[in-house]
Every structure is written in C-alpha cells, then in structure tokens.
Amino acid sequence: MSKDLNKEAIEPRLVEELDQTNLEKIITPVLQLPLTFDPIQRINDGFKHFKINEFNKHPEYFQKLAEKQKPKFLMFACSDSRVSPTNIFNLRPGEAFMARNIANMVPAFDKLKHAGVGAIIEYAILALEVEVIMVIGHSRCGGISRLISLPDEETSYDFIDRWVSIGEPAKAKVLAEHPNATGQELQTLVEKESVMNSLGNLLSYPYVRLGIANKKLKVLGGYYDFVCGKFQFLDVHHHIEQTTNIQE
Amino acid sequence: MSHIYRNNLPLRLKASREGVALVQETTPKIIKESNDCSDSFSEMRNRFLSFKKHKYLENLECYQELAKAQAPKFLVISCADSRVCPSYILGFQPGEAFIVRNIANLVPPFENGPCETNAALQFSVRDLQVENILVTGHSCCGGIRALMGMKDEEKSSSFVKNWVKVGKAAKSIVKATASNLSFDQQCKHCEKESINNSLLNLLTYPWVEERVAKGLLSLHGGYYDFVDCTYEKWTLDYQKNSQNKEKSGYAIKNREFWS
Numbered sequence: 001m002s003k004d005l006n007k008e009a010i011e012p013r014l015v016e017e018l019d020q021t022n023l024e025k026i027i028t029p030v031l032q033l034p035l036t037f038d039p040i041q042r043i044n045d046g047f048k049h050f051k052i053n054e055f056n057k058h059p060e061y062f063q064k065l066a067e068k069q070k071p072k073f074l075m076f077a078c079s080d081s082r083v084s085p086t087n088i089f090n091l092r093p094g095e096a097f098m099a100r101n102i103a104n105m106v107p108a109f110d111k112l113k114h115a116g117v118g119a120i121i122e123y124a125i126l127a128l129e130v131e132v133i134m135v136i137g138h139s140r141c142g143g144i145s146r147l148i149s150l151p152d153e154e155t156s157y158d159f160i161d162r163w164v165s166i167g168e169p170a171k172a173k174v175l176a177e178h179p180n181a182t183g184q185e186l187q188t189l190v191e192k193e194s195v196m197n198s199l200g201n202l203l204s205y206p207y208v209r210l211g212i213a214n215k216k217l218k219v220l221g222g223y224y225d226f227v228c229g230k231f232q233f234l235d236v237h238h239h240i241e242q243t244t245n246i247q248e
Numbered sequence: 249m250s251h252i253y254r255n256n257l258p259l260r261l262k263a264s265r266e267g268v269a270l271v272q273e274t275t276p277k278i279i280k281e282s283n284d285c286s287d288s289f290s291e292m293r294n295r296f297l298s299f300k301k302h303k304y305l306e307n308l309e310c311y312q313e314l315a316k317a318q319a320p321k322f323l324v325i326s327c328a329d330s331r332v333c334p335s336y337i338l339g340f341q342p343g344e345a346f347i348v349r350n351i352a353n354l355v356p357p358f359e360n361g362p363c364e365t366n367a368a369l370q371f372s373v374r375d376l377q378v379e380n381i382l383v384t385g386h387s388c389c390g391g392i393r394a395l396m397g398m399k400d401e402e403k404s405s406s407f408v409k410n411w412v413k414v415g416k417a418a419k420s421i422v423k424a425t426a427s428n429l430s431f432d433q434q435c436k437h438c439e440k441e442s443i444n445n446s447l448l449n450l451l452t453y454p455w456v457e458e459r460v461a462k463g464l465l466s467l468h469g470g471y472y473d474f475v476d477c478t479y480e481k482w483t484l485d486y487q488k489n490s491q492n493k494e495k496s497g498y499a500i501k502n503r504e505f506w507s
Contacts, residue, residue, distance in 0.1 A: 037321060039380045039466070040481065040502065046339025047479045047506055054336075055477045066388065066475045071330035079368045081320035082342045086335040087303070089295045093331045093474075100349040101364035102371055111410060116363050118407030119351045119391075120328050127390065140315060142371065163367035220289070226342075227315045229304045231296045233289060 062093070071097045074124035076135040076198065078104040082226055083138045097124045103143025104135055106198035107166045109205050118205070125207045125217065133202060136222040137195040137234075144191045147171055170197040195221040195234050311342070320346045323372040323381045325365070325446065327353045331474055332386045346372040352391025353383055354414040355446035358453050366453065373465065374455055381450060382481075384470035385443045392439045395419055396431065414449075418442040440480075443469040447484045448498060460486045469500070478507040 055062050073096040077085050085091060085098065099120045106121075107114040124130045137144075147164040148171060170193035174186065181189055199221050202208050211217030221234030304311055322345040324334045334340055334347055348368045355365055372378045385392075395412040396419060404410065418441040426437050447467050451457045459465035467484040481504050488499035 037379075039321060039382075039468070040483075040504070042321075042344075043338045043382070043470070043479075043481065044504075044506060047337060049339050050337050051477050062474065062477070065331050069330045079346050079348050079372070081318045081340075081344055081346050082314050084333075084335040084340070084342070084347065086333045087342055088299050089292055090299060091333070091336075093333065093336055095330060096333075097328050097330045098333065098349050099328050100347050100368075102367050105364070111405070111407065114363070115407055115410040116350050116365060119411035122407040123328075123351060123390065142375070159362045159367045159370045162362040163364055226304075226311060229300050229311070231293075 065094045069094055069097075069128065071095055071124075071128060072131050073097065074121070074128075074130045074133045075099070076101070076104045076106055076133070078102065078136075078138055078141060078143065080138060080141065083136070083224055085136060088224060088231070097128055097130060102160065102163055103141050103147070103167065103194060104137055104198065105143075105163070105166045105194065106135060106201045108201040121202070121205050121208065125205075125211055129216070131217060133208070133217065133219045134222055135195050135198045135202070135219075136224060137191045138224040139188065139191065139227050141187075141191050143167075144187060144194060147194070148186060148190055166201075167194040167197055170194040173197075192223055192234060195223060199234075314343045318343055318346075318376065320344055320372075320376060321379050322346065323348070323369065323376075323378045325350075325353050325355060325381070325383045327351065327384075327386055327389060327391065329386060329389065332384070332472055334382075334384060337472055337479075338384075346376060346378060351408060351411055352389055352395070352415060352442065353385050353446065354391070354412070354442065355383060355449045356414045357449040360414070369450070369453065369456070373453075373459060377464075379464065380466050380468060381456075382468045382470055383443050383446045383450075384472060385439050386471065387436065387439065387473040387475055389435070389439050391415075392442060393435050395442075396422070396435050396438050415442045415445060418445040421445075440469075440471055443471060444484075444498060444500075451484075451486075460484075461490070476507070478505065480505050 071094060075085050075096045076099045077083055079100045079102055085096065097120070099117065101117070107117055109118065111118065121133075124133070143160070143164045144167065146160055147167045150161060150165060150168075150171075167190070171190050174181065174189045174193050178186070178189055199219050202219050203212075208217065208219070212219070223232050223234055225231070320343060322340070324338075324340070324345045324347045326332060326334045326347060326349050328349045328351055333349075334345060338345075340347070346368070348365055350365055355369070356363060358366070369381075373381075391408065391412050392415065394408050395415050398404075398409055398412070402409065415438070418438050421441050422434050422438045426434050429437070447469055450467055451460065456465065460467060467486070469482050469484070471480045473479075481502075482500040483502045485499040485501040488501070
C-alpha cells in the first residue's frame with residue numbers, strides 16, 4: 001500500500017479534469033505520506049488527543065479512578081500491535097487490568113520461573129478482586145508460529161523459545177488430534193488450543209480455584225481473527241469444588 | 249461417609265451456561281465455538297460488533313494490510329494497571345506499538361534469565377526491529393508501593409513481592425536521596441526512578457545495546473500522572489552515558505512535560 005502511495009505522490013500527474021474527485025485523488029495520498037517519523041511527536045499527539053477528548057470531558061470519572069481502580073476484568077492478550085483489547089472492545093480506563101505478553105500465555109504456577117505472570121494474577125484477584133479472567137488469542141500470532149516451528153526435544157536458550165514453549169501441551173494435543181493439519185489450518189488450531197491450555201494453567205493458581213469455587217470468579221477464552229474481522233468466545237468446562245471434610 | 253459427601257454437595261462449577269449436567273472431565277476442552285455468548289458478555293459482544301462496524305470495516309484496507317504483517321515503530325512497556333493502557337492514553341492505533349504489560353512496568357536485567365518481558369523484548373527488537381522502546385510508568389502504582397513497603401532482603405511467598413524486587417536498585421536510590429520525604433512522595437520518586445532503572449536494564453541485553461549504539465534504537469522513559477493528567481517524557485542519552493562510564497548514574501536528554 002505504501003509503495004503505491006509513494007509512487008503516486010512522486011510521479012507528476014497530468015490532471016485533465018480538475019474536478020473534486022481528481023483533486024482528492026492527488027492530495028489525499030500526499031497528505032497520507034509519512035514524513036520522517038517523529039516518535040515523540042506521535043505520543044505527544046496521542047496524549048493531547050486523550051486529554052482534550054476524554055480526560056477533560058469526564059473529570060469526575062477520572063478523579064474517582066485516580067483514587068482507586070476496581071476493574072471487573074483481568075485480560076491476557078498478546079503483545080502484538082494489532083490486537084489491543086482496548087481497541088477491539090473500546091475499553092475505558094478502569095475496566096480491565098491487563099497483561100500483555102507474547103502469544104497471550106499463562107504459565108502454570110511457578111514461583112521461581114514465572115513470578116511476573118503470577119504477580120499479575122495474584123494482584124488482580126487478591127487486591128483488585130476482579131470477577132472475570134479472559135485469555136484472548138488471535139490470528140497470525142508470531143509466537144504461536146515460533147512454537148510450531150520449535151524442534152522436538154531440544155532445549156533452546158533463546159528467551160522467546162523458552163517462553164512460547166509454555167504452549168507445548170497445546171501443540172502436542174493438536175498434532176495428535178489433527179496429524180495432517182499444516183500451514184494456516186495448523187496455526188489456527190494451535191492458536192485456539194493454546195488459549196485453552198492457558199485457561200487450564202490458570203486453574204493451577206490456588207486463588208483462581210478458590211475464586212471459582214466461591215462463584216466470585218469466572219474464566220473465559222476468546223479468539224480474535226483480524227483477517228476476517230471475527231471474534232469468538234472459547235468456553236471451558238472445569239470441575240472445581242470446595243474441599244469437603246471427611247467426617248465420621 | 250459417601251452419604252455425607254453427597255449431602256454436603258460441593259459447588260460444582262461450570263463455566264458453560266448450557267444446562268446443569270455434571271461435568272466429568274477435569275481437563276478443559278473447547279465445548280463450543282460459536283459467536284454466541286452469555287448475557288454476562290453481551291456487552292463485550294456488542295462492543296466488538298461496534299468496533300467491527302465503525303473501525304474495522306471502515307478501514308478494511310488498513311486491516312487487510314496489517315493482517316499480512318505488523319511493523320510497529322514502538323515497543324511499549326507499561327503497567328497492567330487498568331487506568332494506564334497505552335492504546336488509550338497515548339492513542340496507539342492497530343499496528344503502531346508492540347505492547348508489554350506487567351506489574352509496575354519493570355524490565356529485569358539480562359542476568360535474571362528468561363521471562364515474559366524479555367521474550368517480548370527479544371521478539372520486538374530482533375524480529376520486528378522496532379526503532380523505539382518506551383518504558384512508561386504512572387502515578388499511584390501499587391507494584392511500586394509494594395516494593396517501597398517491603399523490608400530489605402524480605403523473603404516472601406508473595407508473587408508480587410518476588411516480582412517487584414526487580415526494581416530494588418531504584419528503591420535504594422530513593423532511600424538514599426529522598427528518605428526525608430513522606431512515604432507517598434518516596435513512592436512517586438520510585439515510580440520515576442524505576443523507569444530509569446528499567447531503561448538501564450534494557451542496555452544489559454547485548455542485542456539491545458548493539459542497536460542503540462548504532463543509532464537504530466532509542467530508549468525513552470515516560471511518566472503518566474493520572475491525578476492531574478500530565479505526561480513527562482525523556483530519552484536516554486546513550487552517547488553521553490557511554491562516554492562517562494566511570495560515573496554512576498545516567499544521562500538523559502529531551503525531557504518534556506505535557507500538561
């Protein structure tokens with residue numbers, strides 16, 4: 001797309017009819033041409049827009065929020081620049097405590113290896129008392145591609161490989177159930193199964209189990225397909241009960 | 249005993265909203281993939297449909313291009329706090345920023361070993377070749393408060409405490425330079441100091457430092473104060489820092505305050 005824009009702007013155009021449509025066809029691509037990218041200006045513009053159009057228009061809302069946050073959701077989403085849940089669900093500040101990492105993974109409870117994710121879950125449930133944990137996967141996930149391409153039984157010391165291998169059970173399950181799947185079909189199956197794997201890993205945290213048993217917490221999966229512009233919820237069945245004392 | 253067990257019927261919880269059948273399996277599986285959702289999530293569904301109608305379909309060409317590949321110019325490391333989403337307060341649109349969100353927007357140093365933050369760091373720098381990394385902190389950060397409130401060398405079973413220890417160098421600086429201030433003020437100082445600690449930790453990754461040294465990657469700090477809605481930003485001055493290697497501390501440049 002950008003290549004065409006550049007071409008249109010640089011080559012001289014013979015405009016035979018100077019009507020509105022032709023003018024727009026010339027001017028619009030030029031205006032859209034990226035000038036030298038200034039990262040500071042970009043975030044300055046973004047912040048100004050937020051302050052003028054959101055913060056200043058709802059001072060009471062933001063004042064209350066500044067005192068305390070009480071989000072209903074904890075969301076796990078991929079770091080991918082295309083899948084911000086804020087954009088997709090039009091989330092307002094205060095609605096969702098959000099973890100973003102490669103391939104939206106939740107590792108199983110491990111104090112040594114996964115303090116970062118554990119801290120997010122612990123804080124969200126114990127301090128913020130969120131009601132719903134949502135794990136959102138997506139199409140064309142680079143992390144899942146990497147997981148699929150990982151050779152079996154080889155330990156990599158690469159940071160990315162160590163992280164995405166959390167999804168190995170999902171990959172193994174898909175390969176066992178769909179031995180002939182390849183390419184995009186395989187990718188999509190693993191993307192979705194990895195969400196389920198992460199939901200399962202959530203249950204390895206005692207406060208998640210307790211929250212579910214006490215009916216104060218729900219866990220849910222989702223899958224955002226930005227190729228087709230679709231979203232689906234991925235449901236999970238689990239069997240969580242309060243402990244029962246054996247009495248004589 | 250089994251009789252008592254049945255009478256004290258435990259809460260058998262199902263995530264599905266269909267029927268009340270006893271669930272036998274303990275492993276999760278996809279029960280249904282459909283575009284329906286329960287009443288609880290009808291709002292999410294409606295919001296997604298609104299996004300699809302007003303943003304996705306109206307910018308279909310852009311989304312189709314993005315579907316092929318992403319080329320974000322930023323890696324943003326931000327806190328998981330619900331009030332500080334970079335997409336919202338800095339207006340990042342789809343495709344613009346690869347975003348990592350963790351407690352207190354911390355970046356652990358290379359020697360701490362693999363974790364989700366440096367996996368994303370590696371992917372964005374090495375594979376996506378982002379040109380800018382922005383570590384953005386904020387006011388009233390619960391994670392920083394937990395760090396400041398911890399006893400030194402405290403051994404805890406809390407995940408939060410084990411994670412925020414990554415910021416202990418920042419805490420030491422604050423304790424050394426601002427111990428006369430109130431606890432709240434010290435926390436505010438630590439929120440900012442921790443950003444710089446994270447920026448310096450970024451340089452412990454060889455593939456980050458290499459690109460910064462070549463001028464291909466810039467490291468920025470940002471601080472969002474949501475009490476008065478201001479944003480402060482600065483850039484790590486790598487050239488100056490590398491010239492003054494014997495000195496402790498760090499040089500920054502281009503500091504701006506937006507209010």
